[in-house]
Structures are given as structure tokens and as C-alpha cells.
Amino acid sequence: MNLRQLFLQHVAQTSTAPLALEIVKAEGCMLTDASGKTYIDLIGGISVANTGHRHPKVVAAIQQQLEAYMHIMVYGELVQSPQVQYAHLLTQHLPASLNSVYFTNSGAEAVEGAMKLAKKVTGRTDIIAFENSYHGSTQGALSIIGSEYWRNAYRPLLPGIQHLPYNSFEELSRINQQTACVIAETVQGEAGIVAPQNGWLQALRERCTKTGTLLILDEIQAGFGRTGKLWGFEHFNIIADILLLGKALGGGMPLGAFIADKKVLDAFTDNPVLGHITTFGGHPVCCAAGLAAFKVLLEENLFTDATAKMEYFINNLPHDKIIPIRSFGLWAAMEFDSFETCKKVIDSCIEKGVLTDWFLFAPNCLRISPPLTISNEALKKAAEIIGTAIQ
Numbered sequence: 001m002n003l004r005q006l007f008l009q010h011v012a013q014t015s016t017a018p019l020a021l022e023i024v025k026a027e028g029c030m031l032t033d034a035s036g037k038t039y040i041d042l043i044g045g046i047s048v049a050n051t052g053h054r055h056p057k058v059v060a061a062i063q064q065q066l067e068a069y070m071h072i073m074v075y076g077e078l079v080q081s082p083q084v085q086y087a088h089l090l091t092q093h094l095p096a097s098l099n100s101v102y103f104t105n106s107g108a109e110a111v112e113g114a115m116k117l118a119k120k121v122t123g124r125t126d127i128i129a130f131e132n133s134y135h136g137s138t139q140g141a142l143s144i145i146g147s148e149y150w151r152n153a154y155r156p157l158l159p160g161i162q163h164l165p166y167n168s169f170e171e172l173s174r175i176n177q178q179t180a181c182v183i184a185e186t187v188q189g190e191a192g193i194v195a196p197q198n199g200w201l202q203a204l205r206e207r208c209t210k211t212g213t214l215l216i217l218d219e220i221q222a223g224f225g226r227t228g229k230l231w232g233f234e235h236f237n238i239i240a241d242i243l244l245l246g247k248a249l250g251g252g253m254p255l256g257a258f259i260a261d262k263k264v265l266d267a268f269t270d271n272p273v274l275g276h277i278t279t280f281g282g283h284p285v286c287c288a289a290g291l292a293a294f295k296v297l298l299e300e301n302l303f304t305d306a307t308a309k310m311e312y313f314i315n316n317l318p319h320d321k322i323i324p325i326r327s328f329g330l331w332a333a334m335e336f337d338s339f340e341t342c343k344k345v346i347d348s349c350i351e352k353g354v355l356t357d358w359f360l361f362a363p364n365c366l367r368i369s370p371p372l373t374i375s376n377e378a379l380k381k382a383a384e385i386i387g388t389a390i391q
Helices: 003-010 056-068 081-092 107-122 139-144 148-154 170-174 200-211 262-269 284-299 306-315 339-352 376-390
Strands: 023-027 030-033 038-041 100-104 126-130 161-164 179-185 214-218 242-245 256-260 325-327 332-335 365-368
Touching: 038 376, 056 284, 081 100, 081 256, 081 284, 100 107, 100 262, 107 139, 107 179, 107 214, 107 242, 107 256, 107 262, 126 139, 139 148, 139 161, 161 170, 170 200, 179 200, 200 214, 256 262, 306 325, 306 332, 306 376, 339 365, 339 376
Parallel strands: 126 161, 126 179, 179 214, 214 242
Antiparallel strands: 023 030, 030 038, 100 256, 242 256, 325 332, 332 365
């Protein structure tokens, strides 16, 4: 049996028709399959490869850490340099109240930890999330994602969850003194790049402050320069009580985090002791990779021209053939009349050498979220291929 057949037989499948591309190399914004065919990567591992695939400084940091140690014990009594240095650097580039980092294995685990923390700190149990939000597939995270289509098969889920319409000012009144936390994406990703209305996030922040509710901002996709600023919330002049990170946090390695004030996160240290623990969260190799990638992001200012790159990409598309595009930084949803049309375009793009896909809550939209390092030349070529695919 060849590798593709073994993949289909022995690796758990999450759809009835996986792409099953056999990728043997990834470099920068390019992927290469087993036949030698190359693809411009417009997915970026779903906003993971913000600094490009296998950035030399990230690879070097991984190799250096491997020479020292891999896993010893992530949480407990041991001081581990990659974890400490990364937490320090992250907090230096965040508001003063976001000064303590809890590393996890993934974004979904960061969501789970933040939900626990909010309940512990406030003594409340109710949680509010938003329609068409995505926060992960674990049981707790699944309870708060904003689509009954994905939730229904796994009920019963967590009680005390309400889903409000994103961008509704009126519905914010449902946040009250029984609400432990509100969790919101700064910009909704899987809804097809839906940005908050003017003043809405500020009104959400004010309502949470008034009711003593913790505001959790999910920047698992929106963080690390994707929106054209280092953090998505910088566009809206608000500060979360808890910030969720993942995706690009690990520079291509698995890593998530939730970040809060130390006096908030200290709630996990007592009653019970070890209130939240993990075996691999904040793994030294992952933290070394993430630290190197974050330094690259900062040193090369990769996010400062994200919006300009998106404008260049859009300007090279055949406008008369394309339905509206919603974009925010180097992140966009190209909208078609149906999933069937979108899927045909995606399949044609892949055939012609551009890798893209659709959004969970907007299946009629084509995803654009390439590495922030992508060149204008590659963007122009991708735009031309998409135009040809549409025609």
C-alpha cells in the first residue's frame, strides 16, 4: 500500500473527502507534494505559519533547544528558560494588566483553562459567547462555539451557556451579575472575517466592567500580526481581562496560552492546589520555536504591511467576476453564492497550484490567510490563479 492508502486506512478522517495531498516540503509560503508540484499556501496552517514555514531562525532555535533538553516537567517546580523567556517577551508587548502567562498545548486548551479561571475568580457559573464564534472542539470549547450544527451531536454540553448575536448592542444587557465571563473573538474568523461594528467592543468592555464580568478575548487566529497590528484588540482600544493565544504562538509548533493579571491567575495555586495542570503545555521545544518566531515577527515588522499586501492582492483580482470580499489585515473571506460554487473554485485553485479552503460558519467563502512573509509576486500569481479558477 502507498502512503495515501495507508493514510486513508489508519489515520482518523474528519471528512468523507479529505484533500489527501502528500506534502513533502514546506518553505516560506510554498508547499511541495510528492510529485514535485508546488502550491502557494493561502491557508498558512490556518494562521499558524505567520512567519512562514520553517523560518531559519525558528529551525535554529529548535535545534539549539534539542541539544539542551526536550521534555522534563513542564509545570511544577522547575524553571525552564524557553518558557520563562517567552512569557517575559510576550508580556513586554501586552498591556500591563496582562502580565502572567499560562502555556497550553493548543488554543482549545487555552479556552478551557480561561473558562475554569473565570469561574474560580468570580464564583459565578454563567458564560456568554456569540453566534458564529469558533473556540475549539473540546467539550467545554464546543459548548461555547456559535453553531448548533456542530454542538448538537455531542449534547449534553456545559450548562449555563448563552449565545448572543455578534455586533448586537441591545443584547449586551443580558450580561449580568451572574455572568462569570464573556468570550468573544476580536474579529470573527470562521464566520468569514466579520469585524465588530464601531463602538461595539468598547460597549462590551463597559458592560463587563459594570457587572464584574471577566472579558475574554480570543485572538487565537487574530493575534500575531494577522490583522495588521500585533494584536487585534489594538484596533479597538480595549483591554481584555484574559487573552487567548494559539495558532502562530508556537511558530509552527503546538502551543497555546491564556494570559491575565498575576493576581487573577494565582487563583489556580490554592483551594485546590494545582488548580489547572498540564503535562506538555509550554513544552520547551515549542516555547523555543515560538520565542524565535515572535522575535522574527517583531524584528522584521511583518505585520506593518499586512493591510497593504491584502490591498495589492485584491487589486490583482478580476473584480467583475468576484462577489464581495471581507478583509482585515492579511486575512480575507471571498464570498460566493453557495458552498458548491466555492468548493469548485477551491478544487480548481488546488489543481492550478494554490492551496486554500473554506470557513466553518461561512462555507460559501474562500479563505485567504497566507504567511505574513508572502511576497507581492506570490500574491499576484495567486490572484491570477483564483481568477482563472473562477472563470
